[in-house]
Amino acid sequence: MAAATSRRDFLKVTASAAGLLLAYRAAPAAQAQEVATLSAYVRIGPDGLVTIMAKHPDMGQGVATSLPMLIAEELDVAWENVRVEQAPADAELYGNQRSGGSRTIAMNWDDLRRVGAVGRATLIQAAAVGWRCAPHECSTLPGRVVHDASGRSASYAALAPLCAALTAIPMDSVTLKAAKDYRIVGKSMTQLATPAIVTGKPLFGIDVVRPGMLYAVYEKAPVFRARVASADLDAVKAVKGVHDAFIIEGGDEPDGLVSGVAIVADSWWRANQARSKLNVRWADHAGSDQSTAGFARAAAALNQGPPHETLRQDGDVSMAWTKATKTVEAAYDYPFLAHAPLEPMNCTADYRDGRIELWAPTRNPGGVREGVAKTLGLPLKDVTVNVVRSGGAFGRRAQVDVYVEAAAISKRVNAPVKLLWTREDDIRHDFYRPAGFHFLKGGVDADGRVVAWQDHFVTFGDAKQAASSAGLAPTEFPARFVPNCRIVSSRIPLNAPTGPWRAPGSNALAFVMQAFIDELAHAADKDPLDFRMQLLGDAAVVGDGANAYDAGRMRGVLSAVAEMSHWRNRGSQGKRTGLGVAFHYSHAGYFAEVVKVRVDDDGRVRPLQVWVAGDVGSTIINPSGADSQVVGSVIDGFSAALHQKITIENGATVESNFTDYPLLRIGDAPPVEVRFVKTDNPPTGLGEPALPPAIPALVNAVFAATGVRIRSLPIDTALLRA
Incomplete structure (x- = not known):
């Protein structure tokens, strides 16, 4: 068995094998005006706008702003020209993506600055090749490479498509900026999502909508780990708008798929209202004597x-x-x-043709992917997790319970489903x-x-x-x-x-x-x-x-x-x-x-x-x-x-x-x-x-x-x- 690879080694090996962490993409002349993918973290558009991937989930702690700031600083771009996208769950590209323990900055402080520095060095190299000069003769201004002796300059937008043909620059070979030279790091920046938040634009997991989507609630026992003994499913199915109602047997571990009753309807309101018809009876459980x-x-x-x-x-x-x-x-x-996040636990899942895609407000995307794969009996490659911004939780969204519930319900009805817990569900079924x-x-x-x-x-x-x-x-x-x-x-x-x-x-x-x-x-x-x-x-x-x-x-x-x-x-x-x-x-x-x-x-x-x-x-x-x-x-x-x-x-x-x-x-x-x-x-x-x-x-x-x-x-x- 091969020895475990450290995250730093992963970055080095991937950089040398595929080009700055993950493959430069060649840009033929006919596509020269398209966005150039500089790395898994950076895309540069023909308009000079730079898109930086936010590696870790944002729960309101601001990492979708602060981590891209590290890359942007060393890449040397103007912050106003930066756009941020949330990276999908992909351990091969991004390594550990879990947010928590106040470790996100410590884990990424060195590596993400090097990602930006390698990007900057690569753009300089592309300019030096074109100008037939040595890279050390060039420097950068935000968004531009400058040949110091002649005064020639070229925009990152023009140089980015040329980077695909270059030899990858090792991560540890670049020199990082001194703190005194920072233009972005150490400056107060408004969180990039703030305008969307304050204007109420769709942003959170609770806002996700998919074509043909149904809505679900999931009734679980008041006593933790207790199983469903019986429920009046016919009465629930008779409610207008209810698509289906069924018992899920589940297991005994709260951080997984536990026993409960799923109700699926054409609106969340109807699904939740139909709960009153369940008349569910729960099996006895030894935990009922605790207080x-x-x-x-x-x-x-x-x-x-x-x-x-x-x-x-x-x-x-x-x-x-x-x-x-x-x-x-x-x-x-x-x-x-209880955690009582302002956004209750939720997840949208779409199962079809033996594959599942999720839109998950989670701080633990890798865990969600693994948990869903295990619950549904799927290979990991057939589980896609799109990380959606979380409306708080600090710890609660590390567990996978709501995500595997949504996945199991979607598979059962063979349709996209949004599972949304009520506030009562959220407080009474917390960790x-x-x-x-x-x-x-x-x-x-x-x-x-x-x-x-x-x-x-x-x-x-x-x-x-x-x-x-x-x-x-x-x-x-x-x-x-x-x-x-x-x-x-x-x-x-x-x-x-x-x-x-x-x-x-x-x-x-x-x-x-x-x-x-x-x-x-x-x-x-x-x-x-x-x-x-x-x-x-x-x-x-x-x-x-x-x-x-x-x-x-x-x-x-x-x-x-x-x-x-x-x-x-x-x-x-x-x-x-x-x-x-x-x-x-x-x-x-x-x-x-x-x-x-x-x-x-x-x-x-x-x-x-x-x-x-x-x-x-x-x-x-x-x-x-x-x-x-x-x-x-x-x-x-x-x-x-x-x-x-x-x-x-x-x-x-x-x-x-x-x-x-x-x-x-x-x-x-x-x-x-x-x-x-x-x-x-x-x-x-x-x-x-x-x-x-x-x-x-x-x-x-x-x-x-x-x-x-x-x-x-x-x-x-x-x-x-x-």
Whole structure:
């Protein structure tokens, strides 16, 4: 078996074999005015417009703008002459196309700049051949190659068709621009889809229309994994406009095709209305005895016994308690959360003649392609996935359930079908951010230093491992920064599916760790920000490789946010008003945040101002997009902290819509000031790392305003009434 090929090697090999990643296309003289395909990423038209393929799906995080900016910068074209198209799912051409984990920029920072640089070098080579000069005698201005000595120049549009006959330029042979020479990268650019979004033009998966398309809904059991026992299909088929109704047996894994009833009609409204006629009966399932209240009881019981697993053991925690001048014990918990994207889950599928084509708003196009092929028993080559812009989701669109459902329904009726979930479907059949329980104890010495830390983390999973996104890394801060540290874990069985929510794991863990650190700061009678600085210590980097924690970078953002918020001069903020601080490292980003809140006499929490300092490396590719990601992260965090929870009763989700699972409204959203601390590190992503500190900074501000500790989310306003 051949050795695995790295993505960089893939780029090199393909470039040398086929010409800049995938074949230059010859342009005969008769076609000289046609668009010239420079590479799989770049097409240049006779009018000088440059089309750049957006390799990764865009869920609103802006990668369909920021990634083409990297190519355009090194290609040296004017941004106003760039057009962007979404690349189809094609691992052979584009490699890993999955968006997520705030890794998209880090994965592509070097390679996509080289794609642009190779394109520019190839255009220079084409000009040099024609002018009978050496390539190094030429340079570029946006969209043109210039012969420096003679002043001759030629447009990219004229040169692009000539590139097909040239020998491919190796990816690693090109020289990339210095940051000081950037014309595009580092400049604020409006997301290219914004005009279509604000004018309501068809753009998202929910907007897709195909000739002869039918519409479908899919009814699944309230209790996850339960199967259909019976349904009144004849009554549904009798409804006007209904094309068909049928039971799909499916399997037991939520991230796939599970049992349900499909209704297909000539309009989505008719299909959805026909659901009321189903009279479906579901088979009994063991998961129906699970509940949120039962989980809390189980967690409390597990905390009284020996843990299932020891995650970390440093020093002698038992001895350390005797040396601590003060100890604090507290129990923290947080609920399940749904993604609740503004665009509910949907997919359009067209099965015919043993092949299927999908229009999928997904962040995981390769996974969709593989999942559909497996479900329908098709070879991968017979599955085409067109990636459509997603209306949000941060993690939810990594799963393939809705896409394989649409594919199976289309195959059954042998027609193009759009499957669209209702809001209720979306919230009640999610892959939830897992709930969790932490039983904590900490000790500080006479100098206010943390000398002992203990956490019994009760989460969800089976005997072998935690459920998806329900784990706790043994390196989670403040591990490695406290000499005596014991972290143990126990697990509760769970039937409901879980998965990554925005900033997986960190979205909940930062709340617990940073809020309890605040409790220890108060016990030590220390300024909360100074206490954190002391806890970080003087070390530069703790650990190495993927587990490295750069304390110096964290001190940098903590200092920056202290300056931004005038923390040192905060004094009295007024009646029931206070400031809270928190920091967190996740998804390769270092963030510190300060929140100012006022708590009304009725207990309502009003965020007034947020300051955010972040370190995501040396370069902010699109500053306006970066600011938007930070602001959105803060608002998502506040929505969760103030309003959101998913409750399980009798094995099923109780909440169903924005009436009982609300988002933060615009009138309640505070101003957010953002500052990026640039350091000599490669740039990393921004979709997630700004969210985790927002929640603990908020609850720490609530304590500063009221003296009440928030140890359970969402915040119970009854606890805060004057």
